[in-house]
Amino acid sequence: xxxxxxxxxxxxxxxxxxxxxxxxxxxxxxxxxxxxxxxxxxxxxxxxxxxxxxxxxxxxxxxxxxxxxxxxxxxxxxxxxxxxxxxxxxxxxxxxxxxxxxxxxxxxxxxxxxxxxxxxxxxxxxxxxxxxxxxxxxxxxxxxxxxxxxxxxxxxxxxxxxxxxxxxxxxxxxxxxxxxxxxxxxxxxxxxxxxxxxxxxxxxxxxxxxxxxxxxxxxxxxxxxxxxxxxxxxxxxxxxxxxxxxxxxxxxxxxxxxxxxxxxxxxxxxxxxxxxxxxxxxxxxxxxxxxxxxxxx
Amino acid sequence: xxxxxxxxxxxxxxxxxxxxxxxxxxxxxxxxxxxxxxxxxxxxxxxxxxxxxxxxxxxxxxxxxxxxxxxxxxxxxxxxxxxxxxxxxxxxxxxxxxxxxxxxxxxxxxxxxxxxxxxxxxxxxxxxxxxxxxxxxxxxxxxxxxxxxxxxxxxxxxxxxxxxxxxxxxxxxxxxxxxxxxxxxxxxxxxxxxxxxxxxxxxxxxxxxxxxxxxxxxxxxxxxxxxxxxxxxxxxxxxxxxxxxxxxxxxxxxxxxxxxxxxxxxxxxxxxxxxxxxxxxxxxxxxxxxxxxxxxxxxxxxxxxxxxxxxxxxxxxx
Numbered sequence: 213x214x215x216x217x218x219x220x221x222x223x224x225x226x227x228x229x230x231x232x233x234x235x236x237x238x239x240x241x242x243x244x245x246x247x248x249x250x251x252x253x254x255x256x257x258x259x260x261x262x263x264x265x266x267x268x269x270x271x272x273x274x275x276x277x278x279x280x281x282x283x284x285x286x287x288x289x290x291x292x293x294x295x296x297x298x299x300x301x302x303x304x305x306x307x308x309x310x311x312x313x314x315x316x317x318x319x320x321x322x323x324x325x326x327x328x329x330x331x332x333x334x335x336x337x338x339x340x341x342x343x344x345x346x347x348x349x350x351x352x353x354x355x356x357x358x359x360x361x362x363x364x365x366x367x368x369x370x371x372x373x374x375x376x377x378x379x380x381x382x383x384x385x386x387x388x389x390x391x392x393x394x395x396x397x398x399x400x401x402x403x404x405x406x407x408x409x410x411x412x413x414x415x416x417x418x419x420x421x422x423x424x425x426x427x428x429x430x431x432x433x434x435x436x437x438x439x440x441x442x443x444x445x446x447x448x449x450x451x452x453x454x455x456x457x458x459x460x461x462x463x464x465x466x467x468x469x470x471x472x473x474x475x476x477x478x479x480x481x482x483x484x485x486x487x488x489x490x491x492x493x494x495x496x497x498x499x500x501x502x503x504x505x506x507x508x509x
Numbered sequence: 510x511x512x513x514x515x516x517x518x519x520x521x522x523x524x525x526x527x528x529x530x531x532x533x534x535x536x537x538x539x540x541x542x543x544x545x546x547x548x549x550x551x552x553x554x555x556x557x558x559x560x561x562x563x564x565x566x567x568x569x570x571x572x573x574x575x576x577x578x579x580x581x582x583x584x585x586x587x588x589x590x591x592x593x594x595x596x597x598x599x600x601x602x603x604x605x606x607x608x609x610x611x612x613x614x615x616x617x618x619x620x621x622x623x624x625x626x627x628x629x630x631x632x633x634x635x636x637x638x639x640x641x642x643x644x645x646x647x648x649x650x651x652x653x654x655x656x657x658x659x660x661x662x663x664x665x666x667x668x669x670x671x672x673x674x675x676x677x678x679x680x681x682x683x684x685x686x687x688x689x690x691x692x693x694x695x696x697x698x699x700x701x702x703x704x705x706x707x708x709x710x711x712x713x714x715x716x717x718x719x720x721x722x723x724x725x726x727x728x729x730x731x732x733x734x735x736x737x738x739x740x741x742x743x744x745x746x747x748x749x750x751x752x753x754x755x756x757x758x759x760x761x762x763x764x765x766x767x768x769x770x771x772x773x774x775x776x777x778x779x780x781x782x783x784x785x786x787x788x789x790x791x792x793x794x795x796x797x798x799x800x801x802x803x804x805x806x807x808x809x810x811x812x813x814x815x816x817x818x819x820x821x822x823x824x825x826x827x
Contacts, residue, residue: 286583335610343578343611344606344611347605353571353576353579354579354607355579356572357581358583388572391567
């Protein structure tokens with residue numbers, strides 16, 4: 213069993229150092245995403261598939277946390293905030309695979325009485341979730357509040373955030389961007405999921421932002437660019453971004469991803485932003501993502 | 510009618526400022542955030558005493574609510590300060606999702622509420638905030654009536670875990686609640702026992718209700734006056750006990766008739782004890798510029814309006 217041999221348990225955390233094993237985990241996460249959405253015939257597969265690699269790298273390689281003893285406060289732990297909550301399937305998959313709750317619970321996604329609400333919520337007490345997100349633009353502000361508290365408490369752990377790119381159309385994002393820079397929240401690493409797609413079409417057509425990196429830079433942020441669907445590049449660039457932290461500026465990764473990554477017919481389109489595959493499409497999609505030794509839920 | 514001694518004329522926002530400073534001295538987790546209105550909210554003493562626990566959010570209220578949710582996530586007890594309009598309507602979805610639904614221990618502290626904001630006019634005179642906030646599941650809604658009660662309420666909410674909306678105002682107002690009066694969230698305060706009509710008042714209009722009670726007494730009418738400082742959770746027992754005795758009710762508040770204290774009490778009575786209810790409130794209109802007392806007269810939130818409402822309620826008894 214390669215799981216036993218190649219995964220390293222540090223505290224209550226599974227840490228993967230090997231790039232092939234990380235890729236394999238990302239594939240399993242993608243299979244989880246598709247199965248969750250297919251089971252209930254609703255949810256957001258496109259963005260979730262695009263983010264599978266970065267989520268896997270964060271939760272199984274970069275972040276330090278205690279999944280078996282989840283606390284809201286997360287003192288002396290890294291914390292993660294998903295601002296674009298609709299990609300909940302990828303979030304739930306990594307949380308389950310990281311030990312925050314049983315993997316079998318993924319089968320309850322979006323069902324009545326589930327802890328795995330359509331959009332992430334704290335209300336049902338799902339370990340791993342620290343604030344409800346779904347109404348866009350809010351998560352970055354909440355993350356900034358935690359970053360402030362960590363500074364107040366002399367807690368040197370980091371705050372990791374993922375936002376959508378369409379989400380940057382919300383004005384509150386730029387309030388938070390301005391605040392984080394003015395207040396030197398250099399313990400915050402934000403990744404913008406730059407997949408160029410939103411519900412009604414391409415972000416460039418809907419309300420595009422040219423020179424996104426320059427915009428963040430003009431607001432006083434350190435800016436890093438990265439291919440968010442290339443595990444080798446993620447493992448190389450995230451440490452570079454981390455090295456820029458702690459120096460008076462918040463850091464953003466403009467992370468190019470492909471919506472629907474890993475499933476050919478879901479890529480290159482915004483059509484799978486919030487649509488579930490039918491039985492035939494599901495089989496086709498799963499066939500493109502080889503089963504892993506972790507097994508499906 | 511019991512006599513109330515007015516010990517001073519003070520603004521309720523100063524009660525908040527004093528309460529925040531005391532709460533912060535007692536609990537190191539208390540932090541403050543303000544959206545460019547530190548002086549108006551009387552948060553400067555706190556800022557000066559605890560500069561590292563004060564966060565200037567700038568004119569960016571949506572972000573401020575998110576910051577507060579984050580600070581609460583990390584175990585702090587954040588008090589946000591801005592005008593009532595910008596504390597509620599402007600940031601409703603942020604409060605709904607990041608604070609109320611996420612059950613964050615945030616204290617949303619709102620000054621310059623209602624018509625008594627005065628000259629700034631209707632853009633700033635929110636009259637819908639109690640309704641907006643009380644509709645959110647789990648939100649505690651408090652509208653104290655004078656300086657002492659506002660100070661006590663501010664200190665009390667620091668010791669309560671959960672989201673709270675605390676509403677207060679700008680003008681100097683009679684101080685008549687004793688400094689030693691305990692503040693219990695959700696517990697109505699009996700001000701005057703009476704037999705003929707129950708007057709349930711909140712905020713600045715509590716003092717008007719007391720004045721109305723004196724006029725009613727001269728007319729031979731015994732008014733029971735109860736201060737409902739906590740709109741939610743409503744002290745149903747106190748309301749029903751009083752209404753059972755007097756058999757008619759008046760509500761008084763500096764808020765729209767839709768969604769305020771009157772609505773809450775009418776709902777309670779309709780479901781448990783249907784009785785005549787008269788409401789002293791703003792009748793579905795915006796405010797305007799003017800002096801606070803002039804506005805209360807024009808919008809029928811003054812002492813004679815409460816007297817008239819009491820007489821009408823009594824006349825409607827079966």
